[in-house]
Amino acid sequence: MRAIICRKYGPAETLILGDMDSPGIGPSDIRIRVHAAAINFPDNLIIQGQYQAKPPMPFTPGFEVAGEVIEVGSDVTSYNVGDRIMALTRDGYGGFAEEAAARAELAVSIPEGMDYIMASAFYSSYGTSYYALVQRGRLQQGETLVVLGAAGGVGLACIEIAKALGAKVIAVASSANKLGVAQEHGADHLINYSREDLKQRVLELTDGRGADLCMDTVGGEAFNSMSRCMNHDGRLLIVGFASGQIPEIPANLLLLKNFQMVGIFWWPAVQRNPDQHQASFSHLSDMYRAGKLSPLISRTYPLEKTPEALRAILSRNLTGKLVVTPTSQSF
Numbered sequence: 513m514r515a516i517i518c519r520k521y522g523p524a525e526t527l528i529l530g531d532m533d534s535p536g537i538g539p540s541d542i543r544i545r546v547h548a549a550a551i552n553f554p555d556n557l558i559i560q561g562q563y564q565a566k567p568p569m570p571f572t573p574g575f576e577v578a579g580e581v582i583e584v585g586s587d588v589t590s591y592n593v594g595d596r597i598m599a600l601t602r603d604g605y606g607g608f609a610e611e612a613a614a615r616a617e618l619a620v621s622i623p624e625g626m627d628y629i630m631a632s633a634f635y636s637s638y639g640t641s642y643y644a645l646v647q648r649g650r651l652q653q654g655e656t657l658v659v660l661g662a663a664g665g666v667g668l669a670c671i672e673i674a675k676a677l678g679a680k681v682i683a684v685a686s687s688a689n690k691l692g693v694a695q696e697h698g699a700d701h702l703i704n705y706s707r708e709d710l711k712q713r714v715l716e717l718t719d720g721r722g723a724d725l726c727m728d729t730v731g732g733e734a735f736n737s738m739s740r741c742m743n744h745d746g747r748l749l750i751v752g753f754a755s756g757q758i759p760e761i762p763a764n765l766l767l768l769k770n771f772q773m774v775g776i777f778w779w780p781a782v783q784r785n786p787d788q789h790q791a792s793f794s795h796l797s798d799m800y801r802a803g804k805l806s807p808l809i810s811r812t813y814p815l816e817k818t819p820e821a822l823r824a825i826l827s828r829n830l831t832g833k834l835v836v837t838p839t840s841q842s843f
Contacts, residue, residue, distance in 0.1 A: 514838065515572045515609035516818045521561035524822035529815065532572060533679035535613040542616045543583035547628035549607040549823045550576040550665075550813075558605060559822075565604050566826065573819075574607025574836070575600050577614070578622060584666070586618040596622040596742035598603040598631040598740055600779065608818050609709040610838045617786045623797040628674065633833035634800075640778040642674050642792050644727060644749050647781075648774050653678030655724035656743075658714060659679055659699070660734045661754055663690035663831040668697045668808055670727045671797075676804040679725075682717055684710065693808065693831045710737040722746060722769075733756035739765055746771040807830030 515532040537543050555573050557563040578598040581591050591597065599619035601612045604809045622631045645651045646831055657674045661667045662683035674681050675698040685691050685701035691702040703713045714723055714737075723744040728735050732755030734747075739761050750773060753759075766773065799805045810830055813821040816836040825834055 513610040514815060515606075516574070516815065517570050517571055518559045519570045521559065522561065524556065524819035527573075527819045527822075529818075530595065531543075532570075532609065534611045535602075535606060537583060537585050539585040541585045541613050542581050542588060542597070542599075542614050542619060544577060544579040544597065544599065544610050544614060546607065546610055546838045547579040548577070548578045548632035549574045549612075549836045549838065550632040551818075551825050551836065553577060553752075553825060556822055556826060557809070561680050565657060567603065567605050572606045572609050573822075574593040574609070574612075575604050576632055576636050577601060577607045577612050578628040578635070579612070579839075582611070585616065587732040590616055591619065594655050596628070596631075598622055598635040599670065600636065608815065608838070610618045610815075610835055618782055620790070620793045621797075623800050626800065629739060629809055629812060629835050629837065630807050632835050633665060633809055634796075636778070637669040637807065637833065638673070638796050638805065639782070639792065640751065640776065641666055641669035641727070642796055643778045643781060644751060644776045645670060645673055645677070645725070647788070647792070648776055649725050649747050651677055651679055651725055654680070654684065656680045656721075658682045658684060658723040658726040658738060659694070660684045660727065661729040662694040662699065662736065663760075664729060664754070665807070665833040666729055666751065668832060669741055669805070671699050672755070672805045674797070676799050676802075682714065682723070687829075690831055697806070697808070704736075705734060711741045714738070715798045725749065727751060729754055731755045731759050735759040735761075740769075740770055742771040744770050748773050749776050750774065751776045771836055786788075806841070810834055812837050814838075 599614035636676040683694035729752040731753035810832040
């Protein structure tokens with residue numbers, strides 16, 4: 513099969529397009545013909561040796577795929593050859609290729625009406641967001657959610673899910689263009705933190721109460737501001753640090769303001785509780801079919817241009833998701 517190959521740690525420019533053996537599968541696995549593979553920030557980390565997983569060389573990066581099942585393991589009863597699925601790859605890499613392997617119990621059927629490109633952009637962004645907001649954040653109808661990094665894949669997914677659940681959403685981003693995208697996806701209020709005081713505006717928009725919930729994929733100064741404008745019994749969800757700054761918080765803030773900090777690491781939770789994972793995606797699929805969820809695809813790339821896509825995601829000017837299409841057309 514054709515695949516993007518990493519032979520030594522380095523930036524995206526060091527990757528090459530070549531041939532690799534098709535992935536073998538175990539009794540509980542499925543093999544997938546990859547029609548689309550989403551680009552994610554950790555893909556750049558893994559090829560530079562900066563991620564917690566360090567695959568043996570040579571390897572193929574990429575971990576979020578959508579495609580059709582072309583082989584099932586001997587113990588698999590949930591899928592058949594020809595089924596359309598979305599999944600994370602079995603080993604956390606191997607996605608930027610014409611074929612990939614995944615654990616059957618963690619794969620999810622693609623809802624009717626959703627194409628492969630959209631499915632590849634749906635799986636981790638909406639899965640992470642649902643886990644964060646519903647299972648960890650306990651978001652309730654009528655509560656106010658602040659979304660930092662609101663125009664990214666996870667940010668937009670959070671906005672749509674929160675609105676579907678009856679919450680009010682304040683979108684936070686660094687430009688008018690990004691905020692416009694967030695508004696198109698349902699945000700009630702917008703804050704440009706490059707021009708406005710984030711803490712002051714959140715308090716103004718909540719009549720002084722502060723946020724009930726905050727989804728933070730940014731870290732840095734935005735986190736520091738939000739830690740000072742959370743509501744009583746608020747939940748500050750820590751998802752990532754796109755700013756490059758991992759913040760620290762004085763413990764007295766938690767005591768005095770009586771709010772919680774909640775870590776969000778979706779994939780280990782999925783592996784620990786596959787049944788809950790499937791139930792979450794059943795609800796998400798219902799929302800999608802009802803027209804409440806619509807992943808934003810910024811651009812697709814053919815397989816040979818995967819390095820270009822990996823460079824593009826490092827730009828903080830992007831909205832939505834980038835997708836590589838090993839076996840289908842790009843736009």
